[in-house]
Each structure stands twice: as C-alpha cells, then as structure tokens.
Amino acid sequence: MSSPAELLALKHAQAAQIDQIQEQDHITSSNVLAQQPSLDVSNGSESANTAASSIHSASIADIINGDSEATTPDLSPAVAPKRTIDVNDLPALGAGVSPNATALSWGPAMKAPSASASSYSKSSTTSASAANKSNGSFTPAVKSSTTQVTFIIDGDQQLNVSRPEIAKIVSKIKANNNVNIESTFSTTSNKRTFLIRGTPKNVKEAKREVLRQLTKPIKIVFTIPAKLRSTVIGSQGKTLKPIIEATSCRIDIGREGESESATPEPSTSTPAESDELEDIFGSVVEVVVQGDIEGCEETRSRILAIVNEHSKKLSTKLAVEPKIKPFVESEFEKTVKSTLPSDVDVSIPSATEKSNNITISGSREGVIEARNIIKSLLEELNNSIVIDEKSVPKQVHQFLNSDLIFAKTNVKVEVPDKDLPSTIVRFIGKQENISDAISYGKSLASDYITDSLDLGRSHGD
Numbered sequence: 001m002s003s004p005a006e007l008l009a010l011k012h013a014q015a016a017q018i019d020q021i022q023e024q025d026h027i028t029s030s031n032v033l034a035q036q037p038s039l040d041v042s043n044g045s046e047s048a049n050t051a052a053s054s055i056h057s058a059s060i061a062d063i064i065n066g067d068s069e070a071t072t073p074d075l076s077p078a079v080a081p082k083r084t085i086d087v088n089d090l091p092a093l094g095a096g097v098s099p100n101a102t103a104l105s106w107g108p109a110m111k112a113p114s115a116s117a118s119s120y121s122k123s124s125t126t127s128a129s130a131a132n133k134s135n136g137s138f139t140p141a142v143k144s145s146t147t148q149v150t151f152i153i154d155g156d157q158q159l160n161v162s163r164p165e166i167a168k169i170v171s172k173i174k175a176n177n178n179v180n181i182e183s184t185f186s187t188t189s190n191k192r193t194f195l196i197r198g199t200p201k202n203v204k205e206a207k208r209e210v211l212r213q214l215t216k217p218i219k220i221v222f223t224i225p226a227k228l229r230s231t232v233i234g235s236q237g238k239t240l241k242p243i244i245e246a247t248s249c250r251i252d253i254g255r256e257g258e259s260e261s262a263t264p265e266p267s268t269s270t271p272a273e274s275d276e277l278e279d280i281f282g283s284v285v286e287v288v289v290q291g292d293i294e295g296c297e298e299t300r301s302r303i304l305a306i307v308n309e310h311s312k313k314l315s316t317k318l319a320v321e322p323k324i325k326p327f328v329e330s331e332f333e334k335t336v337k338s339t340l341p342s343d344v345d346v347s348i349p350s351a352t353e354k355s356n357n358i359t360i361s362g363s364r365e366g367v368i369e370a371r372n373i374i375k376s377l378l379e380e381l382n383n384s385i386v387i388d389e390k391s392v393p394k395q396v397h398q399f400l401n402s403d404l405i406f407a408k409t410n411v412k413v414e415v416p417d418k419d420l421p422s423t424i425v426r427f428i429g430k431q432e433n434i435s436d437a438i439s440y441g442k443s444l445a446s447d448y449i450t451d452s453l454d455l456g457r458s459h460g461d
Contacts, residue, residue, distance in 0.1 A: 148197040149207060155190030157215045157293065169213050177206040211292045212248070219290045222300055224307050226256035226283040231310050232303055239306065249291030249299045256283050308364065315361035318374055323428055324381040326351040326412045328358070336377050341366035346374065351412075388434045392425045392441075399445040400425065411437035 161169070166183070174181050179198030186193070194210055196203050224232060233240050233253065244251060289299045320328055329348045340346065344362035349355045360370050392400070397415040405413050411429030416422040427434050 145199055146197060147200050147203055148195060149203055150193065150195050151207065153192045153194070153211075153215055157218075158192060159214055159216055161214060166214065170210070173206050173209045173213075177202045177209070179203055179206045181206065181210070208292070208294060211294050215292055217290060218293055218296055219288065220296045220300060221286055221288050222304075223284040223286055224253075224303065225311070226285045228307055228310055229253055229256070229285055232287075232306050243299055243302050247291060247295035247299045247302075249289050249295045251299060251303075252288040254285040254287070256285055312364050313362070314364050314367040315359065316367055316371060317357040317359055318371065318378065320349065320356045320358060320378065321382055322356065323387060324378065324385045325349065325356060326406065326428070327381055327385060327410070328378070330410075331377060331381060332374070336373055339373060340370045344370045346370060384430050385428065386431050386434070388427045388431075389424050390427065390438065391423045394421075394423055396445050397423075397425065400441050401444055404444065405437050405440055408440055409433050409437040413437065413441065 170181050170183060173179075177198065179196050179202050181197075182195040184193050185191075192214075194207075196206050196210075198206065231239070240251060243249075287300075287303060289296045291299070329350055332346070332348050337346075341362065344360060344366040347359040349357065358374060360367050360374065362370070392415075397418070400413050400415055402413040402415070405411060409429070411427055411433045414426040414428065416424060427437050429437065
C-alpha cells in the first residue's frame with residue numbers, strides 16, 4: 001500500500017496530466033469543428049455538449065490508465081471546467097491507516113474519520129503497544145459466588161420440635177438469609193441432615209440460625225493457664241466481648257485459687273490435655289462456655305488461639321523422682337539431647353544438686369516436643385531403676401566408695417550415716433547392674449580389710 005505522501009504526489013501528477021489533456025482536447029475540438037462545416041447542429045447545443053463530455057471523459061480515462069494507443073474521436077465536446085484541489089481535503093502526512101478502514105474518498109466529499117479510527121491513527125507505536133497488552137493480558141476465571149455446606153444434627157442434640165414448626169423455622173431462615181435449605185430426617189439413625197446453598201456469608205449465618213433454633217444448648221468446660229486469664233478477657237472485657245457477640249455464647253472464666261463447688265462442672269477436655277496444660281503452665285483455671293454447638297466450639301477455638309499467641313515462648317518444669325535423679329543427666333546426654341529441637345534449652349539437675357526439677361525453655365512448639373521426649377525418658381528410667389537393699393557390716397561401709405562404684409557399674413550406693421546403727425546399704429540402678437555393683441564393692445573392701453569378710457554371706461548369697 002502506498003504511503004500518504006506517495007498518494008499526494010500521484011494526485012498532483014494526475015492533476016497536471018488532466019490540465020495538459022484538457023488544453024489538448026480544447027485545441028483538437030476546435031480544429032475538428034472548424035474542418036466539418038456540414039455538421040448538423042440543428043438539434044441544439046445540449047446534444048453537442050453531451051457528446052463532447054463523453055469524448056472528453058474517455059480521453060482522460062485512457063491517459064490516466066496508461067493506454068497510449070487510445071485514439072481520439074473525431075468529435076469532442078466542450079471542455080469541462082478546471083477543478084482545483086484544496087490541500088485541506090487531503091489526509092495528514094504520517095497518519096496511520098486502520099486495517100479495517102474503508103477506502104478514502106479524496107477531495108471535499110471525503111468523510112471525517114470516526115473517533116475509533118482517529119484514535120488508532122494518532123500513533124502506530126501506541127496502537128501496537130495496546131495490542132500487545134491486550135494479547136498478553138489474562139482474565140482469571142470468575143469463581144462462583146455461591147457455596148454449600150452439609151451438616152448433621154444427632155438425635156440427642158435436637159430440640160423436641162414438630163415437623164410443621166421445623167418447616168416454619170427453616171422457611172423463615174431461608175427468607176432472612178436469602179439461601180436455599182434442604183432437610184432430610186432418618187428414622188433409622190434419628191439424625192437430621194441439612195444442606196444450605198448461597199453466598200458464603202449468608203450460608204454461615206443461616207447455619208448458625210439453624211443450630212440456635214433447632215438444637216439443645218450445650219455446655220463445654222476446658223482449662224487455660226491462670227497467668228493468661230487477664231489476657232483472654234482483655235481490659236474491661238475488650239478481648240472477650242467480640243467473641244461473645246460473634247458466637248452468642250455465655251462465657252465464665254474462673255479465678256486462680258478459686259474454691260471448687262460441691263458439684264464441679266465436668267470438663268470436656270481429656271485428662272491428658274488438662275494434665276499437659278497444668279504441667280506446662282503450672283496453675284490453670286476453668287473456662288465454662290454455654291450456647292449452641294457451633295458457637296461453643298468457635299468460642300473455645302478463639303480463646304485457645306489467644307492462649308497460643310501469648311505463649312509462643314515457654315518455660316516449664318518436669319519433676320524428677322529422687323531414685324532416678326543420679327541417672328537422668330547421663331541418660332539425657334547419651335540418648336535424648338541430640339533429638340531435641342535446636343531452639344530449646346534444657347537444664348538437668350546433677351545428682352548433688354538440691355533441685356529435683358528439669359527446666360525446659362524455648363519456643364512453645366519446641367518446649368512441648370522436648371517435654372514429651374524428656375517425659376518419656378523419665379518414665380523409662382522410673383520403670384527400669386530399682387532399689388536393692390542389703391545388710392552389710394558397719395565396719396565395711398567406709399570402704400564402699402559410691403563414686404567409684406557408680407562410675408564403673410552405673411549403680412548408686414547409699415550407706416547409712418556412720419552415727420546411725422543401721423547396717424542397710426541401698427544399691428540403686430538397673431536390675432542387671434546390681435550384681436556387678438555388689439561384686440565391685442566386695443573387691444574394694446577386700447583391699448582394706450585384713451580379716452576375712454564373707455560379703456556373700458552378709459548379703460544372703
């Protein structure tokens with residue numbers, strides 16, 4: 001396709017050719033008329049003008065189309081008036097051409113371009129950029145604005161409501177929340193199933209209304225750390241009020257050291273869960289929640305979420321039985337330490353320390369994991385460590401070096417105070433190591449006693 005500049009040049013060339021042809025035709029027509037005096041022009045000048053116009057049009061068309069062999073007719077009409085070309089009728093140079101545009105009409109009759117064509121022709125670079133953006137754009141699939149939820153109400157949870165009353169309640173909930181609700185009842189299992197469809201927000205509200213109006217109120221009891229009671233409640237109830245408003249449940253949180261009633265509320269937490277909280281946090285308080293099933297569960301979840309958020313860093317203790325205390329440190333270093341989380345610190349009391357507590361501190365998750373691992377170790381030691389008491393002559397007690405025996409056999413030897421008349425010596429350790437400790441004790445005593453001493457007899461062997 002020629003550019004607008006080329007089209008303009010061609011137009012000027014055509015205009016020049018037309019002017020030249022018009023002058024030649026004018027001369028030729030005059031000569032022909034002068035040479036044919038017998039021409040009948042009695043029919044009037046109108047016929048002559050029509051014929052001349054036809055001849056003139058044919059001559060111009062032949063020249064423009066490049067037909068150099070076209071012959072000029074003998075007769076030519078009057079020459080048409082010369083038409084001037086207005087530059088304003090031509091398109092602007094450099095203007096782009098829309099691929100979908102219709103053919104241009106040159107001259108005064110040319111139509112103004114449409115708004116879309118004008119905007120397209122402002123800049124070919126801009127148009128190309130827009131096209132690229134359009135082609136590269138991605139419109140994600142529109143997600144459905146509706147959802148559905150199915151839930152079951154057990155027979156023991158249902159209120160004693162007649163079928164017509166249930167239908168009336170369901171119809172009202174449907175109208176108020178703009179949802180669709182389907183309900184079926186199984187006479188075999190005595191369970192009622194609900195299916196609710198609608199927008200997520202409406203479905204959630206409708207479900208809550210169904211549970212509020214068609215189920216019996218329940219009561220759940222669980223415990224939280226006493227030190228976090230004020231955190232859960234918030235200043236002037238600031239934290240707890242939004243939970244009550246959202247769930248429509250009644251919440252009662254006990255106080256630390258509060259005396260138990262004669263008929264305490266049965267806890268819905270398992271004994272293991274309650275013991276674990278008490279072990280980790282120390283003192284705990286009860287939380288009693290009353291309301292519909294879903295409201296109570298949501299209340300518990302939100303309160304425990306607050307507890308978890310404010311207990312990311314923990315420090316807890318594990319009590320150690322005196323009989324296993326001498327063995328905990330070595331067993332911990334040998335079997336447990338390498339398996340603990342890296343963000344946890346553990347302090348093990350030595351056999352000579354007064355403290356009987358293991359201290360665990362670090363992240364909440366790490367502390368709980370480490371506590372469970374160490375707790376298992378303590379349980380294993382409690383089951384495997386035994387105490388074997390033997391009567392040993394008093395004069396031998398001084399030669400039973402407890403540290404040497406423990407270092408060699410991993411058995412702890414306890415002798416009574418020298419001021420006490422007791423002859424009972426305690427050998428503490430794993431059962432399979434007790435006999436080795438007694439034998440080693442005999443060898444130690446024999447190095448210092450000159451008189452024959454039958455330890456075997458004194459031990460009842």
